[in-house]
Amino acid sequence: MRHLMSPLDFSVEEVAKVLDLASDIEKNPAKYAHACDGKVLATLFYEPSTRTRLSFESAMIHLGGQVLGFSSAASSSASKGESVSDTIRMISCYADICAMRHPKEGAPMVASAVSGIPVINAGDGGHQHPTQTLTDLMTIRSLKGRLDHITIGLCGDLKFGRTVHSLVKALVRYENVRFVFISPEELRIPSYIREEVLDANGQEYKEVERLEDVIGELDLLYMTRVQKERFFNEEDYVRLKDFYILNKEKMDLAKPDMLVLHPLPRVNEISVEVDNDPRAVYFKQVQYGVYVRMALILTLLEVNV
Amino acid sequence: MRHLMSPLDFSVEEVAKVLDLASDIEKNPAKYAHACDGKVLATLFYEPSTRTRLSFESAMIHLGGQVLGFSSAASSSASKGESVSDTIRMISCYADICAMRHPKEGAPMVASAVSGIPVINAGDGGHQHPTQTLTDLMTIRSLKGRLDHITIGLCGDLKFGRTVHSLVKALVRYENVRFVFISPEELRIPSYIREEVLDANGQEYKEVERLEDVIGELDLLYMTRVQKERFFNEEDYVRLKDFYILNKEKMDLAKPDMLVLHPLPRVNEISVEVDNDPRAVYFKQVQYGVYVRMALILTLLEVNV
Amino acid sequence: MRHLMSPLDFSVEEVAKVLDLASDIEKNPAKYAHACDGKVLATLFYEPSTRTRLSFESAMIHLGGQVLGFSSAASSSASKGESVSDTIRMISCYADICAMRHPKEGAPMVASAVSGIPVINAGDGGHQHPTQTLTDLMTIRSLKGRLDHITIGLCGDLKFGRTVHSLVKALVRYENVRFVFISPEELRIPSYIREEVLDANGQEYKEVERLEDVIGELDLLYMTRVQKERFFNEEDYVRLKDFYILNKEKMDLAKPDMLVLHPLPRVNEISVEVDNDPRAVYFKQVQYGVYVRMALILTLLEVNV
Numbered sequence: 072m073r074h075l076m077s078p079l080d081f082s083v084e085e086v087a088k089v090l091d092l093a094s095d096i097e098k099n100p101a102k103y104a105h106a107c108d109g110k111v112l113a114t115l116f117y118e119p120s121t122r123t124r125l126s127f128e129s130a131m132i133h134l135g136g137q138v139l140g141f142s143s144a145a146s147s148s149a150s151k152g153e154s155v156s157d158t159i160r161m162i163s164c165y166a167d168i169c170a171m172r173h174p175k176e177g178a179p180m181v182a183s184a185v186s187g188i189p190v191i192n193a194g195d196g197g198h199q200h201p202t203q204t205l206t207d208l209m210t211i212r213s214l215k216g217r218l219d220h221i222t223i224g225l226c227g228d229l230k231f232g233r234t235v236h237s238l239v240k241a242l243v244r245y246e247n248v249r250f251v252f253i254s255p256e257e258l259r260i261p262s263y264i265r266e267e268v269l270d271a272n273g274q275e276y277k278e279v280e281r282l283e284d285v286i287g288e289l290d291l292l293y294m295t296r297v298q299k300e301r302f303f304n305e306e307d308y309v310r311l312k313d314f315y316i317l318n319k320e321k322m323d324l325a326k327p328d329m330l331v332l333h334p335l336p337r338v339n340e341i342s343v344e345v346d347n348d349p350r351a352v353y354f355k356q357v358q359y360g361v362y363v364r365m366a367l368i369l370t371l372l373e374v375n376v
Numbered sequence: 377m378r379h380l381m382s383p384l385d386f387s388v389e390e391v392a393k394v395l396d397l398a399s400d401i402e403k404n405p406a407k408y409a410h411a412c413d414g415k416v417l418a419t420l421f422y423e424p425s426t427r428t429r430l431s432f433e434s435a436m437i438h439l440g441g442q443v444l445g446f447s448s449a450a451s452s453s454a455s456k457g458e459s460v461s462d463t464i465r466m467i468s469c470y471a472d473i474c475a476m477r478h479p480k481e482g483a484p485m486v487a488s489a490v491s492g493i494p495v496i497n498a499g500d501g502g503h504q505h506p507t508q509t510l511t512d513l514m515t516i517r518s519l520k521g522r523l524d525h526i527t528i529g530l531c532g533d534l535k536f537g538r539t540v541h542s543l544v545k546a547l548v549r550y551e552n553v554r555f556v557f558i559s560p561e562e563l564r565i566p567s568y569i570r571e572e573v574l575d576a577n578g579q580e581y582k583e584v585e586r587l588e589d590v591i592g593e594l595d596l597l598y599m600t601r602v603q604k605e606r607f608f609n610e611e612d613y614v615r616l617k618d619f620y621i622l623n624k625e626k627m628d629l630a631k632p633d634m635l636v637l638h639p640l641p642r643v644n645e646i647s648v649e650v651d652n653d654p655r656a657v658y659f660k661q662v663q664y665g666v667y668v669r670m671a672l673i674l675t676l677l678e679v680n681v
Numbered sequence: 682m683r684h685l686m687s688p689l690d691f692s693v694e695e696v697a698k699v700l701d702l703a704s705d706i707e708k709n710p711a712k713y714a715h716a717c718d719g720k721v722l723a724t725l726f727y728e729p730s731t732r733t734r735l736s737f738e739s740a741m742i743h744l745g746g747q748v749l750g751f752s753s754a755a756s757s758s759a760s761k762g763e764s765v766s767d768t769i770r771m772i773s774c775y776a777d778i779c780a781m782r783h784p785k786e787g788a789p790m791v792a793s794a795v796s797g798i799p800v801i802n803a804g805d806g807g808h809q810h811p812t813q814t815l816t817d818l819m820t821i822r823s824l825k826g827r828l829d830h831i832t833i834g835l836c837g838d839l840k841f842g843r844t845v846h847s848l849v850k851a852l853v854r855y856e857n858v859r860f861v862f863i864s865p866e867e868l869r870i871p872s873y874i875r876e877e878v879l880d881a882n883g884q885e886y887k888e889v890e891r892l893e894d895v896i897g898e899l900d901l902l903y904m905t906r907v908q909k910e911r912f913f914n915e916e917d918y919v920r921l922k923d924f925y926i927l928n929k930e931k932m933d934l935a936k937p938d939m940l941v942l943h944p945l946p947r948v949n950e951i952s953v954e955v956d957n958d959p960r961a962v963y964f965k966q967v968q969y970g971v972y973v974r975m976a977l978i979l980t981l982l983e984v985n986v
C-alpha cells in the first residue's frame with residue numbers, strides 16, 4: 072500500500088504517469104465516472120481548507136465514490152484527546168482512502184505508519200502540500216506543453232510559502248529550468264532551499280526585488296499570497312503585503328505567452344483587472360486540481376480503468 | 377445560463393411551470409430519481425441555516441445527484457480573505473449548480489456575475505429568499521388549488537420578515553389577492569412595500585393590530601417568527617415577541633378551511649396545540665420545499681425528464 | 682414504525698437477529714451494497730462525535746444510501762430556538778431514517794414521539810448509547826463465539842461511563858455472566874445499577890480496586906476512558922486518570938484468550954504497547970460498529986435483502 076506524503080514520493084516517471092492519467096480524465100470524464108463506485112474517501116481536515124477539501128470531494132464524487140469526514144478539529148475526536156494514530160485506525164474501518172490536513176508538520180506521516188488505507192497529505196503546517204504541487208505541474212505541462220526548458224518566476228512570500236518550496240523541489244528534477252525569485256529581502260527563499268535544493272543540483276537561479284525588472288524574461292509567473300497568519304506582527308504584514316501586486320501595467324511588460332499561476336486564495340496580490348487576461352490561468356489551475364486528485368485517488372487505490 | 381436571485385426573476389408563467397414540475401415530482405418521485413445522476417450541487421452557506429441547506433441537499437440527493445459545500449463562514453476560505461467572486465469561480469470547477477446563503481445583501485448577485493454555474497440565492501441578509509417564496513406559493517397552490525382570489529393574513533414581524541416581503545411581491549402578480557397585515561405598530565410592513573408594491577399596483581389591503589379581529593375572514597394565515605437577531609435591544613424583543621401567538625382559541629374563530637403557513641423555525645408564535653389541527657400545514661410546507669427545490673434544480677440545469 | 686432508544690428495546694431474540702444480520706453483512710458485503718439505494722440517513726449531532734457520526738455515515742454509504750445532517754448544535758436550527766420536536770418533523774421530510782446525538786437525556790425519545798421516520802438514539806447525555814452496546818455485543822459474540830458463560834471485567838470510570846451501564850444491562854439477560862467491576866472508590870458503579878440491575882437479577886458480581894488482582898480470571902476486559910468532562914474539578918481528574926492504565930505488564934497476567942475491548946477514544950488508559958497484542962480488539966470493534974449499524978438501519982427501515 073502506498074501513501075503520498077511529499078511531491079517527491081513519486082519519481083519523475085511516476086509523476087508523468089499521474090499527469091497522463093489526469094489528462095485522460097480531462098478528455099474522457101465519462102470513462103471514469105464509475106471508476107470508484109462503492110469506494111469511500113475520508114476527508115480529515117484538522118484545520119479548515121475549503122479549497123483543498125472540496126477539490127478532493129469533487130474528485131471522488133466525479134469518480135462515482137462517496138465522501139465522509141470532518142472539516143475542522145473542533146468537530147473531530149482530537150478534541151477528546153485522541154491521537155492521530157488512533158483516529159486513522161478508526162477511519163480505516165470507515166473508508167478506502169483518506170486525505171488529511173493537519174496544522175502540525177508530520178501528522179499525516181505518523182498516520183500513514185499505522186493506517187490500513189492510503190493516506191494523502193493534504194497539507195501539514197508549513198511543510199508539504201503535494202497535491203498542490205501536482206496541480207501546478209499539471210497546469211504547466213497542460214498549458215505550456217512541457218515541464219523542462221522553462222524560466223519560472225516565483226513572486227511574493229518565498230520564505231513561508233509552502234507551495235513555492237514544494238514546486239521548486241519538484242521542478243529541479245526537470246532539464247533546464249531557470250528560477251527567478253522575486254521577493255522583498257524579508258521574505259527571501261530560505262537558505263536551505265538555496266543550498267540543499269538549488270546549489271546542490273547546480274541549478275541556475277537569481278534573486279531580485281522588483282517584479283518589473285524580470286517579468287519580461289519569464290515563461291511562467293507563480294504568484295503567492297502574503298499570508299497574514301505567517302507574520303509575527305501586524306506591522307510587518309501591512310508594510311509588505313502590497314509590495315508585489317500584479318496589475319495590467321506589469322502584465323504589459325510580460326511575454327505574450329507568459330502564464331500566471333497562483334495557488335489561491337488570492338487576496339489582492341493580483342489585481343482583478345488581470346483576471347480576464349488570457350495569460351491568467353489561476354482559475355484553470357483549480358480545474359486541473361480536480362483532475363490530478365482524481366488521477367491520484369485512482370493510482371493509490373490501484374484502480375485500473 | 378440562468379440564476380435565481382429574486383422570486384420575481386421568474387414570470388408568472390415560469391413560476392407556473394416550476395410549480396407544475398414540482399407537483400409532477402410529488403406524484404412521480406421515481407421518475408426523477410436519477411435525473412441528476414453525475415451532477416453535483418454545492419451548498420455555500422456563509423451563515424448557518426440547517427433547514428434551507430438540508431432542503432437543498434435532500435432535493436439534490438432525491439434527483440440522484442451529489443452534494444458538497446460548507447455550512448458556515450468559519451469553514452470557508454472567506455476567512456482567508458477570499459472574495460465571493462473568487463470562491464464561486466473555484467466552485468464552478470467542482471460543481472454543476474450552487475445554492476448560496478450569505479449574511480450580506482447582494483452577495484449571491486455578485487457571485488452570479490462571474491459564475492460558471494447557475495447560482496441560487498438561498499437567502500442574502502434581510503433581502504431575498506426566493507426558494508422560500510416558491511415553497512410558499514407551491515403550498516398555497518397545492519392545498520388551496522389556486523394563487524388568485526384569496527384573502528391572506530400575514531402576522532407577526534412584518535417589518536424585518538424577509539419572507540413576508542417576498543411573498544407579498546410574488547402574490548400581487550395574481551388576480552384578486554387581498555392582504556391583511558397583522559402586527560404591532562412597531563413591526564408594521566415597511567412603507568416601501570405599501571407604496572411601491574401595494575399602492576403602485578392598486579392593491580387592496582388593510583393593516584390591523586389584533587389577529588382575533590380578522591382571522592375569521594382569512595383563507596390563509598401566514599405566521600412569522602419574531603426573530604431576536606432583528607431587534608436592537610432585548611427589552612423590545614421581550615415586550616413584543618409574545619404579542620401574536622396563534623392558539624386553539626384563535627383557531628376556533630377561523631374558517632374551517634383556513635390554512636396556517638409558517639416559514640419555520642417556529643419558536644412560540646404558534647402554540648403546539650395547533651399542530652394537530654388539519655389546517656396547520658407548516659410541516660407540509662417543508663415537504664413542498666423539497667419538491668420546489670428539485671424542480672428548480674432541474675429547471676436551472678435544463679434537465680428534461 | 683420502530684425506533685431504537687435503549688439497548689433493551691430489542692429482546693434477546695431480536696438482538697440475536699440484528700447480530701446475525703451484521704455477521705452476514707460482514708461475510709457478504711456485496712450482497713448489501715445497494716440495499717438502501719435511494720434512501721437517506723440524517724445524522725443530527727447536537728454535540729460532536731466524529732466516531733459515532735462517521736460510523737453511521739459509513740454504514741449508510743456501504744448500503745448504497747446517502748447522508749445529510751449536521752455535526753454540532755452551532756450549525757443546527759436549535760440555535761434559533763427550534764425544539765427537537767419541530768426539527769425532527771422537518772427532517773422527516775428530508776430523510777428516511779435518523780441518528781440523533783444530543784447532550785440532553787431523553788431528547789431522542791421526545792423526537793421519536795412525533796417523528797415520521799425511525800429515530801436511532803446515537804447517545805443522549807449520560808443516558809443511553811444503544812449502538813455502542815450492540816457493537817460491544819457483536820464484538821464479544823464474533824470473537825468469543827458466545828454472549829453467555831463469560832467473566833467480564835469492566836475497568837475505569839464506572840460511575841459516569843454510559844457505555845458500561847448499558848453493557849451491564851444488556852449482558853444480565855444472558856446466562857452465567859460474571860461481572861468484575863474494577864475502579865477507584867470515587868468512580869464505582871452507581872448504586873442503582875447494583876440494586877436494580879444486578880441484585881434484582883440475582884446476578885453474581887464483585888467490585889475491586891486493583892486490576893492486577895483480577896485480570897487473570899477474566900475472559901473479557903472492557904476498558905473505559907476517564908472523561909475529563911465528567912469531573913467536577915481538575916484536581917480529581919488528574920489524581921484519578923492514570924489510576925487504571927493497561928500495559929504489557931498487566932497483560933502478561935491475563936489469560937491467553939482474554940479480549941480487551943474499549944469504546945474509544947482511548948487517551949492513555951491503554952498503553953500503545955498493548956495495541957499489537959492479538960488480544961487487543963478495540964480497533965476491530967470499530968469495524969463491527971459499522972456492520973451493526975448497517976444491520977440496524979436495514980432492520981428499522983424493514984429492508985429485506
